[in-house]
Amino acid sequence: MYEKSIIENRLLKLYNHRSMPVTVRSFAKVNLGLRIGAPRADGFHELLTVYQTIGLHDVTQVTVARGSGIEIRCADPRVPRDESNTCFRIVEKAMQALGTKGRIVIELDKRLPVQGGMAGASSNAVAVLLGLERALKKSLPVAEKLRIAAEVGSDLPLFLVGGTVLGIGRGEQVYPLRDLPATACVLVTPGVGVSTPQAFAAWDQLSGAGGFARETASQLSTAGRPQEPSGLRPAGQPRAAVATQSPNTSLAKLTLSLPSDRMNGLSRTLSAWLSEPYSGAPFGRGRAENPLLALVRAGIKNDFEEVVFPEYPELGEAKRALERAGAKYASLSGSGSTLYGLFASRQAAVKAAGGLRKQGWTAQVTVTLTRRQYWKQVIG
Numbered sequence: 508m509y510e511k512s513i514i515e516n517r518l519l520k521l522y523n524h525r526s527m528p529v530t531v532r533s534f535a536k537v538n539l540g541l542r543i544g545a546p547r548a549d550g551f552h553e554l555l556t557v558y559q560t561i562g563l564h565d566v567t568q569v570t571v572a573r574g575s576g577i578e579i580r581c582a583d584p585r586v587p588r589d590e591s592n593t594c595f596r597i598v599e600k601a602m603q604a605l606g607t608k609g610r611i612v613i614e615l616d617k618r619l620p621v622q623g624g625m626a627g628a629s630s631n632a633v634a635v636l637l638g639l640e641r642a643l644k645k646s647l648p649v650a651e652k653l654r655i656a657a658e659v660g661s662d663l664p665l666f667l668v669g670g671t672v673l674g675i676g677r678g679e680q681v682y683p684l685r686d687l688p689a690t691a692c693v694l695v696t697p698g699v700g701v702s703t704p705q706a707f708a709a710w711d712q713l714s715g716a717g718g719f720a721r722e723t724a725s726q727l728s729t730a731g732r733p734q735e736p737s738g739l740r741p742a743g744q745p746r747a748a749v750a751t752q753s754p755n756t757s758l759a760k761l762t763l764s765l766p767s768d769r770m771n772g773l774s775r776t777l778s779a780w781l782s783e784p785y786s787g788a789p790f791g792r793g794r795a796e797n798p799l800l801a802l803v804r805a806g807i808k809n810d811f812e813e814v815v816f817p818e819y820p821e822l823g824e825a826k827r828a829l830e831r832a833g834a835k836y837a838s839l840s841g842s843g844s845t846l847y848g849l850f851a852s853r854q855a856a857v858k859a860a861g862g863l864r865k866q867g868w869t870a871q872v873t874v875t876l877t878r879r880q881y882w883k884q885v886i887g
Contacts, residue, residue, distance in 0.1 A: 526571040528614070529641045532564040532885055533634035534876065535625035536665060537692070537840040537847045540807030543710055551661070551677040552707060557684065558665040558672040560881050561692055561847075562873040566616040567594075567631055569638030574610035581615040586628075593632035593659055600655045601636055605645050622700035624841030626662045633666035637885065653681075662841075669885075670878030686877040691856035693834065693848045694871045695825045695863060701815055706842040709814035811842045822846060828868060832859035849875075 536558045544553030577595050579588040590596060594613050602608070613635055619627035633656060640646045647655075649667070656663035661678040673682040816823035822839065825846045829837035833855055834848025850856040856872045863870040876884070 526642045528568040528570045529638040530886075531567050531569070531634040531638040531641075533567055533627070533630035534560050534562070534564040534666070534669075534881060534885070535619050535623075535627060535630060536560050536662070537625065537845075537875075538809060538838070539671075540838075541809040541811065541841070543707075543714075543810040546711065547677070549677075552710075553676070554661075554674065554678045556674045556678065558662070558674050558681075559687065560666070560669050560672075560876045561625075561694075562876055563619060563625070563694065563871065565618050565627055565631055565634075567634040567638060568612075568614040568616075569635055569642050570612040570614075571639075571642045572610040572612060575608060577611045577613070579613045579615065581617060583615075583617045583621065585621045586615060586617060593628050593663070594635045597632040597636050597655060597659045597663070598639060600658065601639055601647065604647055604651060604655065605643065607643060607645065609643075611639065620696045620700075620845060622702065623696060623845040624701065624703075624839065624843045625845050626666070626841065629660050629663045630666050632656070632659060633663055634885070641886070668878070669881030670876065683878065686879075687875060689877060689880065690875045691850040691853040692873050692875055693829065693832070693850060693856050693860045693863070694873060695829060695846045695848075696869050696871075697819070697821045697825055697844055697846075698869075699819050699821065699844045701819065701822075701843040703842040706811050706815055709818065710810065713814055807838075809839045809841075812839050815839060815843050819844065825868060828863060828866060829859070832862055834859070 539557040539559050541554065541556040544555070546552055577598050579586075579592055579594060581588065586592070588595075590599075594615070598611050598613070602611070615631055617627070619625055619630075621627065636652060636656070653664050653667055656667055657679040661676075662674070664679050664681045665672045665674060668681050668683050670686045671684040673684050674680065675682075812823075812826075816826075816839075822843055826837045826839065829846060829848035832848065834850060837846060837848040839846050848856075848859070850859060853872070853874070860870040860872045
């Protein structure tokens, strides 16, 4: 009888157990060039971009408690706390895939701008997934995590890779690229929020995409998915998440046969970039110069700038301010509203940020993260 009581008490303690909070940093990304293709049959657009993780981040905490349900806590009133939050959706899918139950409490310390084009919400969701695995002491196969991430949102999978990442399809098909050297970066965040759906709608109107959407859908249904870039290995996704056709396919064939010269142009630039060795010194010279400079000179740009800058003139002015401050390259990230500039040194970046603040801009200094640096810093 006594032994039975001891066992019951132990089981009760286990049942009432609340896991220690697991803290995970969720880093931001910027886009090194972004080309928008024609609308797809599923309503998305074909995209071609290079994602780059950077040192700015939010902080997430995940706790598993007795009971059921998902609770999201955040001091920022703009962050949804229901099933529309990407963190909520990824936890639902992950708990089902793990075959486990519990009450999940998510605390978000938002330090990245909302609607800033830095994929803060997507990064939060991936950080929560990683924290959930640690809290439960269970893990999903990499391919399964990538599949779940792609189902929740287009730019989630990149945060399961980190560093310099090629994104194709609607952005969810990710390929780890050879990392760029860590490079000083200044971010300017004007006080406006840009809606990505509205930016896509404005792009379609500008490019006349609405007029040939039906034709595009027909072409997409017969042309198949973009093929795998030559020499690159997908980031562990099954066929549902990334195409795995002929390994001899050239990067210039990333895009479908659609009216998008911009996509093809960036494809050729990336193909040449990937094949060049480089010294590893930011903006320096060696066996070959930093490929980022070659990419800049080749004319990489973010297509969203064509529709976002006319709507929000202050964003165009912010880019020009970064260039005047000495940025080797400046661009809108995603659909905005954050802009970033890459600098030759941290000293140059700090000086530029100080000057920009005196002009009234909100400016932060950070650095691009290599894949190893990214994963070293994710778990706090």
